[in-house]
Amino acid sequence: MSGNTDIEGLIDLMARLPGLGPRSARRAVLHLIRKRGQLLSPLAQAMLTVSETARECLNCGNVGTTDICDICENNGRANGQLCVVEDVSDLWAMERSGVFRGRYHVLGGTLSALNGVGPDDLRIPQLRDRIDAEAVTEVILALNATIDGQTTAHYIADQLEGRALLTSLAQGVPIGGELDYLDDGTITAALNARKPI
């Protein structure tokens, strides 16, 4: 308790961020106040800009500050490849690797009977439309290797069969992984997909 309503209000809002609780929110706000010139003002300004301009890309579902995101607008991106991901954070993870040069399609979740999420709640109809409109030749299903992710991948593969080449990310030992620490499922997948050296 700082005894000041403005500062208390800021702490309460900060505490609602994922990964921050009340204690770390207080610590963050004190840090911000100490560095109000270098950090707090620029951060407030950046948040204001993003809050006014942020929107979902109408084409792929990525977040950006324009109706069509920078990746969709980029003519340097290969037109024929479409990488399907569950969530914007997955798209960002793919982009960090810097390897994929095609375009993306964000589903916005996975199918889940339990949570009442059906195909029309995800961006699956839009995916079907894009395959024709953008002359897509390969759809890479980069969904998470979870039950829900794989169920969704199977459903999409069924829907798109014959309309484009369908591929999925390889499963196996992660780089730097030690066999002793891997689960049985990963070792089984790696062994089944073994390849000649």
Added chain:
Amino acid sequence: MSGNTDIEGLIDLMARLPGLGPRSARRAVLHLIRKRGQLLSPLAQAMLTVSETARECLNCGNVGTTDICDICENNGRANGQLCVVEDVSDLWAMERSGVFRGRYHVLGGTLSALNGVGPDDLRIPQLRDRIDAEAVTEVILALNATIDGQTTAHYIADQLEGRALLTSLAQGVPIGGELDYLDDGTITAALNARKPI
């Protein structure tokens, strides 16, 4: 990488908060963008307000949005008691307990020969002035129970001797503490300060 410079800039700034790294900053920014109406806009506005108005209280060193903070301005606070703390976060911790009804004095750190922090780098001269100006009868040295904190407490006690009643926080077993998990120093302090039931 979202591929958008505004969003990337926001992530970079968020990653400079204590307790957030690049990964949690990305997660926080995605969360903010999803809740831009309920969370991002109010947070941006709260930050802007605080960045424009936040300042140190000229009297006690607490942070607030006015030259004299709400605690110093509050006439309901006992004038005769002054609680000396190292840092604003310590003042906030004392206030959360809700037990102390006097006023505070924030030193802004501890004496440290190693880091070149002397008495004039802390708010010790101002403390001396306040004792006379505010007719303080008791100074509670609520410094951390660390080597630096206790060294500073000893120095201040020396300086203020005879000018007010000097007290310090009790040391002993914390509420809910189990003896088996306490360090030797705490057990020794608790045993030495034992009291009749």
